[in-house]
Amino acid sequence: MPLFGTDGVRGLANGPLTADLALTLAQATAVVLGQGRTAEARKAAGKRLTAVVARDPRVSGEFLSAAVCAGLASSGVDVLEAGVLPTPAAAYLIADIDADFGVMVSASHNPAPDNGIKIFARGGVKLPDEVEQRIEAALSGPKLQPTGADVGRIRRFADAEDRYVVHLLASLPHRLDGLHVVLDCAHGAASGVSPETFRNAGARVTVIGADPDGLNINDGVGSTHLDSLAEHVVRVGADVGIAHDGDADRCLAVDARGRVVDGDQIMAVLAVAMKQRGHLVKDTLVATVMSNLGLHRAMAEHGITVVQTGVGDRYVLEAMNEHGYSLGGEQSGHVIMSEYATTGDGVLTGLHLMAEMARTGRSLAELASIMTVYPQVLVNVRGVDRACAETDEGVAAAVAAVSAELGDSGRVLLRPSGTEEMVRVMVEAASAEVASGYAERLAEVVRERLAL
16 A cells, blocks of 8 residues: 555554654655755755654654654754644745755644654645655665765754744734634644634633643544534633644634534635635635535625535645635635645634634624535445446436436535445435435445445
8 A cells, every 4th residue: 555645644653653664754755855956956055955843742743753853864954843833834834944845743633542744845835646656665765874964953943833823913814802712722733822823813712622741632622523612612602612633734613602613614704705805816715525515505606616626635735726726625624725824724714714703793603604504414335346436327327316306405426435445425405304315315226236
């Protein structure tokens, strides 16, 4: 199996993801990313390559980031070690100091025993598949082994957090004075920087999930566990709740009554606000095929085009970069505002969502009502031939029939899993009961036609 997945290299720390692998991966990265035109020009001028390294607070991140730093320095790369910071902060800092590349050690919303290594190119952008393949091939090849004065140095990036906070605050179109927010930091990488930033922006802040001990990241808190946040918002009478995941590249919200506002709704609010300010490039939003039908309808009503991509923020980013779009994201809360960030940024997203509340004087519930959320039912059909899901005539006929019956009031999506023999059947309809009935009907056809 390929080493790189859809979002870097991930696995059980000290299982598949060892210190040896982290060190070797860093050495291979130095070989491959040290070959570009700019990198060669720096070396010709007698300058060493520079990389930013950051991590989330998982206990395994301590030895894995140390191994990454060792692998880079042993390859002649100067390392600025930024400590615990959100993934989008690492991406921003790479661009801000014009580093040659950077590494983030994190497994995002995964449980604490997991970890991951994500590599960013110059400018803080994700690596193309082709470059990841070259790095993987370089794992078994010769390494750079400078000696004496040519080895890299490892230094603490002392003002990393301050630079990121200043950047976030400078992006805001409106201060947050008068608003009370509950922040759930998932015991993760944003536990320090997010409360500080929201307070500096003028908000009154109540914090939960901000006591990381290396083992409690994402444990019953954060964007994948919103019940506690909703309860706190209602109990303290806050205006809004904002939830991050472990590396803070996601943002989900709850309104003053504790009702969830997902990534689609957040994008709807931001898209309309950005269009009004003339910041929504080509009046276009980029979303995945899993985004709710209600998002498409709301955007159409406001003269905004929705471009669809495959599932995964990397595909959203590819479409945004190719055409210069300024807003995109996923229902899960990965929201990318390309004017200010090269990746999903949960702190940035939350700040801009609240800025729109402050600017308009409207509650989050009022703003989110711009979009009607259609019930979605997802059925995972296991033990079937996923390769035939999009070509089987019987399955295609069943999908066409359900789509015709739903008409404009719903939508069907069949999506084969990328990793196992499973097909995902998703149906949207005006009610959960209708969606469930159609989803089960299609799932049964998939089982009968594609059973292994």
